[in-house]
Amino acid sequence: GDSVTQTEGLVTLTKGLPVMLNCTYQTTYSPFLFWYVQHLNEAPKLLLKSSTDNKRTEHQGFYATLHKSSSSFHLQKSSVQLSDSALYFCALSDHDSNNRIFFGDGTQLVVKP
Amino acid sequence: EAAVTQSPRNKVAVTGGKVTLSCNQTNNHNNMYWYRQDTGHGLRLIHYSYGAGSTEKGDIPDGYKASRPSQENFSLILELATPSQTSVYFCASGSGTEDTQYFGPGTRLLVL
Numbered sequence: 001g002d003s004v005t006q007t008e009g010l011v012t013l014t015k016g017l018p019v020m021l022n023c024t025y026q027t028t029y030s031p032f033l034f035w036y037v038q039h040l041n042e043a044p045k046l047l048l049k050s051s052t053d054n055k056r057t058e059h060q061g062f063y064a065t066l067h068k069s070s071s072s073f074h075l076q077k078s079s080v081q082l083s084d085s086a087l088y089f090c091a092l093s094d095h096d097s098n099n100r101i102f103f104g105d106g107t108q109l110v111v112k113p
Numbered sequence: 114e115a116a117v118t119q120s121p122r123n124k125v126a127v128t129g130g131k132v133t134l135s136c137n138q139t140n141n142h143n144n145m146y147w148y149r150q151d152t153g154h155g156l157r158l159i160h161y162s163y164g165a166g167s168t169e170k171g172d173i174p175d176g177y178k179a180s181r182p183s184q185e186n187f188s189l190i191l192e193l194a195t196p197s198q199t200s201v202y203f204c205a206s207g208s209g210t211e212d213t214q215y216f217g218p219g220t221r222l223l224v225l
Contacts, residue, residue, distance in 0.1 A: 032211040043203060043216035044156070051211060089155060093211065099144045099163065100171070101207075101214060105155040 002027045004092045004104035012110045013080055021075040021107045023090030033066050033073040034091040034101065044089060085111045116140065117217035119204050125223045132191040134220050136204030144207045145187040146214065147179060149200040156203065162187055194224045
């Protein structure tokens with residue numbers, strides 16, 4: 001069945017440094033990949049999404065490229081800010097998933113001054 | 114922007130009591146979802162719906178029922194609440210596989 005793996009539970013960085021949050025997925029169908037961000041005591045909201053192989057998608061300084069060959073959709077930013085501290089979820093759907101999304105366990109990003 | 118609201122925002126219930134969590138969306142989305150989120154954990158799908166009158170089991174349906182009486186409303190019902198159901202519950206709506214899910218603000222439930 002479909003699944004999403006986020007290998008890091010917690011990432012701690014100093015402001016201004018680059019970050020990459022890992023996401024790999026498993027599906028036998030053509031995938032749609034999402035990154036959701038959840039700030040403390042708020043609801044998750046979409047950060048970016050893609051279904052196009054090898055095309056970079058960007059939003060609010062974050063970017064990700066779907067690589068179907070390696071089943072990956074890593075989230076990156078070149079210079080993190082204090083306001084980027086949040087919980088980040090990678091998620092997957094496909095046309096066989098009955099309109100549901102499969103979420104990874106999330107990666108907590110903590111940015112220090 | 115899509116709008117999803119939930120009520121109540123906070124709830125304290127007693128063990129064995131009945132709890133109903135309500136969700137309303139004004140996006141005219143066909144699909145609605147109920148998730149729970151526990152500290153240190155991700156989002157786990159409880160029930161979802163394709164439209165009025167339909168409900169489907171998610172990954173952790175035991176102890177929960179769902180009701181979709183209309184396009185706009187989707188309820189989560191705990192007939193006999195237990196302390197293990199203490200959590201934050203999120204409702205979401207969406208229009209399809211490749212489309213964004215829009216989340217409500219969440220309901221904090223404490224079962225004593």
